[in-house]
Amino acid sequence: MTVISVVDVKKSFGKTEVLKGISLNIKKNEVVSIIGPSGSGKSTLLRSMIKLEEINSGSIIIDGEALVENGKYAKPQNVKNMIAKMGMVFQHFNLFPHLTVRENLEIAPNMAKMGTKAEIRQRSEALLAKVGLRDWMDAFPGNLSGGQKQRVAIARALMMEPEILLFDEPTSALDPELTVEVLQVMKELAKEKMTMIVVTHEMGFAKEVSTKSIFMDQGEVVEEGKPDQLFTSPQHERTKAFLKRNLK
Amino acid sequence: MSLDYIMTLLKPMLEGAQITVLLFIIAIIASIPLGFLLTLAARSKIKPLSWFAHTYIYVMRGTPLLLQLLFICFGLPMLPVVGEYLVLDRFVAAALGFILNYAAYFAEIFRGGLISIDKGQYEAAHVLGLNRWQTMTRIIIPQMIRVALPAIANESITLVKDTALLYAVAVPELLHFAQTAVNRDFTIMPFFLAGIIYLLMTLVLSFIFKWIERRFRYA
Numbered sequence: 021m022t023v024i025s026v027v028d029v030k031k032s033f034g035k036t037e038v039l040k041g042i043s044l045n046i047k048k049n050e051v052v053s054i055i056g057p058s059g060s061g062k063s064t065l066l067r068s069m070i071k072l073e074e075i076n077s078g079s080i081i082i083d084g085e086a087l088v089e090n091g092k093y094a095k096p097q098n099v100k101n102m103i104a105k106m107g108m109v110f111q112h113f114n115l116f117p118h119l120t121v122r123e124n125l126e127i128a129p130n131m132a133k134m135g136t137k138a139e140i141r142q143r144s145e146a147l148l149a150k151v152g153l154r155d156w157m158d159a160f161p162g163n164l165s166g167g168q169k170q171r172v173a174i175a176r177a178l179m180m181e182p183e184i185l186l187f188d189e190p191t192s193a194l195d196p197e198l199t200v201e202v203l204q205v206m207k208e209l210a211k212e213k214m215t216m217i218v219v220t221h222e223m224g225f226a227k228e229v230s231t232k233s234i235f236m237d238q239g240e241v242v243e244e245g246k247p248d249q250l251f252t253s254p255q256h257e258r259t260k261a262f263l264k265r266n267l268k
Numbered sequence: 269m270s271l272d273y274i275m276t277l278l279k280p281m282l283e284g285a286q287i288t289v290l291l292f293i294i295a296i297i298a299s300i301p302l303g304f305l306l307t308l309a310a311r312s313k314i315k316p317l318s319w320f321a322h323t324y325i326y327v328m329r330g331t332p333l334l335l336q337l338l339f340i341c342f343g344l345p346m347l348p349v350v351g352e353y354l355v356l357d358r359f360v361a362a363a364l365g366f367i368l369n370y371a372a373y374f375a376e377i378f379r380g381g382l383i384s385i386d387k388g389q390y391e392a393a394h395v396l397g398l399n400r401w402q403t404m405t406r407i408i409i410p411q412m413i414r415v416a417l418p419a420i421a422n423e424s425i426t427l428v429k430d431t432a433l434l435y436a437v438a439v440p441e442l443l444h445f446a447q448t449a450v451n452r453d454f455t456i457m458p459f460f461l462a463g464i465i466y467l468l469m470t471l472v473l474s475f476i477f478k479w480i481e482r483r484f485r486y487a
């Protein structure tokens with residue numbers, strides 16, 4: 021079952037076209053890794069799916085409903101409902117520094133009245149336990165390591181019970197030893213069949229965990245396929261050159 | 269110089285200080301929210317609104333407060349046709365002047381506070397489904413206030429001292445009574461007393477802001 025389909029999406033910043041007609045399909049329970057050189061439009065594509073960027077033309081269909089169809093966006097209420105099906109984790113975490121870890125998790129579900137205060141509290145405790153941060157509930161983000169921050173950010177996204185999780189280079193701001201703990205949480209989610217789209221430089225993660233890899237370059241999807249195929253026998257010169265540079 | 273003399277000096281001066289405090293409270297309570305509205309207007313996508321706010325801030329910060337006070341107290345009533353309806357009570361007119369002037373300074377402080385907030389905060393709020401109002405009130409404004417607090421504290425202390433400008437528009441406040449006593453008794457004692465009272469007021473205010481800053485501190 022397709023949960024996101026992107027059809028001929030184009031996006032420019034000023035005169036530079038950053039997405040030059042991107043099409044792809046993402047199925048339920050897939051873990052899709054998006055790789056490619058920096059500046060190739062990976063973030064812009066991911067951000068367009070959750071309307072952090074507005075595209076110029078093309079369509080993005082979420083769960084069978086058009087977020088944007090031929091460049092025309094759905095009504096605000098419908099957009100809101102579609103965005104609610106997705107969660108997003110950022111490279112720089114974007115935790116709310118003035119709120120405790122617990123408050124970071126609970127603010128959005130409380131605002132959305134997703135349950136009683138007690139229910140939401142229970143969920144936040146369970147999710148913090150899941151990411152190994154039960155003891156840090158009352159800490160402020162400023163007192164956490166990068167790896168801990170990112171795990172809080174993942175738990176915060178999960179609080180909204182998303183069907184799809186988007187990750188934009190979730191480990192790029194982390195030291196290697198902290199990367200592991202974040203990837204561990206993501207592997208856990210993959211095992212639980214969470215649908216995930218992950219922009220990453222972690223070739224190991226892409227190879228081992230993802231069920232599909234997409235290689236982007238200069239605003240285009242150059243090649244996509246099963247990771248073992250794409251990584252061991254890439255079809256395009258650009259993919260080969262990129263992998264040669266990035267696989268050790 | 270007897271204690272009795274000091275007491276007789278203090279009585280009117282403390283009454284004058286009440287006017288000072290009253291003006292301070294009115295000005296601060298009105299100009300902070302007004303300043304924040306100005307900041308929002310300045311950032312608005314509606315061009316005329318943004319243009320108005322910028323011009324307003326520029327003019328209010330670019331001309332002396334004393335001139336603005338004189339204008340409101342003595343200038344407005346001289347305007348043709350509408351002037352006769354603009355004769356305000358001196359204190360009211362002065363309070364209005366302080367509010368309009370300080371709102372511009374606070375607007376500038378808030379603008380700096382808003383600029384300092386990372387756009388990732390808005391993005392996180394967006395993907396979590398917070399609407400604009402929730403994003404502003406729960407995420408942005410609390411962080412903005414923390415950033416702006418030291419500057420707000422500074423501006424507030426300046427405001428206490430600026431209340432002495434009431435003297436120029438003949439509203440009897442602290443300084444007015446001190447000056448009267450100096451002229452009458454040929455002693456500079458009243459000026460010392462006035463200085464001490466101002467110091468006490470700014471000291472209390474600093475303590476209040478230190479306390480608020482501690483409340484807003486997070487790791």
Ligand SMILES: Nc1ncnc2c1ncn2[C@@H]1O[C@H](COP(=O)(O)OP(=O)(O)O)[C@@H](O)[C@H]1O
Nearest residue numbers: 033034038056057058059060061062063064065
């Ligand atoms: N807000 C923006 N304004 C202008 N140019 C942008 C903006 N965001 C991204 N770009 C440009 O778009 C291109 C693609 O960026 P991005 O999607 O971040 O690539 P990637 O994530 O693959 O590194 C880059 O050339 C970048 O400079």
Ligand SMILES: [Mg+2]
Nearest residue numbers: 062063064189
């Ligand atoms: Mg990027």
